[in-house]
Amino acid sequence: MAKEQGTKPIAQNKKARHDYHIDDTWEAGIVLVGTEVKSLRQGRASLVDGFAEVDGGEVWLHQVHIPEYTQGTWTNHASRRKRKLLLNRAEIAKIERKVSDSGYTLVPLQLYFKDGRAKVEIALAKGKKAYDKRHSLAERQANREKEQAVQRRLKGFKD
Structure with missing residues (x-):
């Protein structure tokens, strides 16, 4: 085997x-x-x-x-x-x-x-702590939105 x-x-x-x-x-x-x-x-x-x-x-x-x-x-x-x-x-x-x-x-x-x-x-x-958890969630959401904006700009869409 x-x-x-x-x-x-x-x-x-x-x-x-x-x-x-x-x-x-x-x-x-x-x-x-x-x-x-x-x-x-x-x-x-x-x-x-x-x-x-x-x-x-x-x-x-x-x-x-x-x-x-x-x-x-x-x-x-x-x-x-x-x-x-x-x-x-x-x-x-x-x-x-x-x-x-x-x-x-x-x-x-x-x-x-x-x-x-x-x-x-x-x-x-x-x-x-609870505020650390909220901060990390907000940071992850901001990074996601930033990546989506970059992808939209690369595809030629206006904001």
């Missing part, structure tokens, strides 16, 4: 980029059981309530929903169990130092297969 190449996205946490200022990101492997991998290969997962924490020199992923495999038997997994993330010691130490600062948290941004192995992209994030 041929080895898988490239990346295959499974789930994204779009709300995290809206709710948090993203400072730094890391790619981590995940320790999974067989039925979780089969469920992920079907493209079924949700990162909405997920977060990560450093505990005892290890990083754990909490509240990520990987539904039970439909054809699984008594060996099926719990859908919201905590899962260990695979990072090297230097990365874990750096993450632990930054998370110990006030206001920072670890959030999963996306879950994907890379060369046949399940990976998660986690980010060091700081929560946005």
Whole structure:
């Protein structure tokens, strides 16, 4: 059987980029059981309530929903169990130092297969205030309108 190449996205946490200022990101492997991998290969997962924490020199992923495999038997997994993330010691130490600062948290941004192995992209994030969210929405809308105006001018329309 041929080895898988490239990346295959499974789930994204779009709300995290809206709710948090993203400072730094890391790619981590995940320790999974067989039925979780089969469920992920079907493209079924949700990162909405997920977060990560450093505990005892290890990083754990909490509240990520990987539904039970439909054809699984008594060996099926719990859908919201905590899962260990695979990072090297230097990365874990750096993450632990930054998370110990006030206001920072670890959030999963996306879950994907890379060369046949399940990976998660986690980010060091700081929560946005309501006015920051409004400001980023207004900025995105202004950029969209600017791009549309440029496209209209290139096509020869008058404003």
